[in-house]
Amino acid sequence: MLDNISFANPEFFWLFLALPLALVWYIFKRKEETAALKIATIKSFQYKSILPKLKPGLFVLRLLALSAIIIAMARPQTEDISTRTKTTRGIDIVMAIDVSSSMLARDLKPNRLSALKEVAADFIKKRPNDRIGLVAYAGEGYTKTPITTDKNIVLNALNEITYGQLEDGTAIGMGLATSVNRLKESKAKSKIIILLTDGVNNSGFIEPQTAADLAIEFDIKTYTIGLGTNGNALSPIAYNADGSFRYGMRQVEIDEELLKNIAEVTGGKYFRATDNETLEEIYEEINKLEKTDIEEFKYYRYEEKFRPWVLLAGALLLLEWVLRNTVFRSFI
Template sequence: MKYSNFEFTNPLFLWGLIIIPLLAAWLYVSRNRNQAKLSVSSVKSIQKSGLYTYLYRGLWAFRLLALTLLIVALARPRNVAVTTKNKKNKGIDIVMATDVSGSMLAKDLKPNRLEALKDVAEKFVDKRPNDRIGVVLYAGESYTKTPITSDKSIVKRTIASIEYGGIEDGTAIGMGLGAAVNRLKDSKAKSKVIILLTDGVNTAGSVDPKLATELAKGVGVKVYTIGIGTNGMAEMPYAKDYQGRLLYKPMQVEIDEKLLTYIAEETGGKYFRATSNTKLKTIYDEIDKLEKTEIEEFKYYNYQELYRNLVLAALALLALEYLLKNTLFKSFI
């Protein structure tokens, strides 16, 4: 087991170390004051005993060091090993139902609505490591691009590969919502969520958006709706030139906010309006905070007590001082 943290259980005792230098100074002064002096005509006969004299005078250092160790021992030093285990409760299943109609290429968000969404959606996926996510695309009709999966790399690749075209143009909000609900109806997750994004009004499809809303309510799915597009006019594609390049012109932004608000409120979700890249990011950040998977964290602590060794070392120093005074330095007064 690896001990990675060191701590004192009773750190207030360390204030007692203040007494050590004061006691050392007092012992030094008192020993010099009480030391007997002897005058002799020659010191040659006692030079050999000089070393022993200095060692004897230093025996008090053993007591000071022992006292220091005992004070530190009272502070209860110990090493701590912390083991963390996480228990994930039933997570959240999320389906991102995304409008890929031609108007999603409008340039009121940079570089356009679709690319702005892809960037934000990929970052949103990165923040959901404990949830399953699926992707549904819709325009004039709808289809599942990726079923709900816990493999975030697949989801991110799916989002990155979203492009305009390959599906009948139009805005079938009811079909997009219905396809997303169908992906979640058998889910056993704690929470089932759809993020429905569009930039227009329901103009296509065979499924009424309000009927799809009732289906979502029936299987306990919460829908967060996002209307993407600035207020007023926006540069939107309206045709292609002879080389197949899109032609743009200013057009009025039309979003059925009343319908999107209805879908969100009926299912317990919330409606958002993304009028800029920054606002779009803020919306996904808010949804991320609103829908969190509960994770229980358990921490296990193991302690390696160190005070015993300090006490033993202090006793050993005191014993050594006693032995030296009564053996090697017994002849000293």
């Protein structure tokens, strides 16, 4: 009867402390009202009846009625809560992903590109209220997905990103400029770019510094990530006869000074990811740094449940009165 019930006035439960006192009072009063008569034998007065023994049950009924009244006074009620959320200040995000051949290096498992796609997918799922777009770049850059709230489109596009869709190379300036172009008309509260690369700028006709200046002009914050272990990594170095890559150890070269400068001048932050775990931590930190303000409205509907307890108390008191004035009348 009390499942999923809350009480509007639980302070009335303190009245339960009075019930043991009432019980003690009843016991002493009953002893005072019982007269003692001493006789030699009771054979002539023997009368077998259990009614005298059941007489205290009337007081028990009264205690139960008082308990039901106390519960009713505490106002038991069920609570139905409906929630509506409203995103008050959204964030537009473009993820610029390097898809050059070096992203197939195996210092991250199974390789840099696959590891990135897995972590980026998890990041996208954690941003349900923001618009996200994808830019892929190698020797040049292009928009894979414009900023959108449809996360399924973004996730599918991310899954489709592979090496070979663009001429090989690392055009950091092109990747950044393309990302800026996608965000420059945005009216969002915050506009950010997450630019990831594992190399140095060696392609494209837009210099990274020029692209950074564009980001500053349009108030776009840029987080940069350098991806790759320290030292050498097993990387593609040539093609086999069947067209597949031949792997060999190659020095990891990342233009960290450039990435740090881009992040600093645009108000972002630079990160270095040397393994899968570090990459996950970086995206988790960015997720915490860029929070979307969400306004939540809760609507409460209460249904009072005290009436059954009042009826139960009334029924118990009525039963006690009827028994006292009928069955137990001669004993009262």
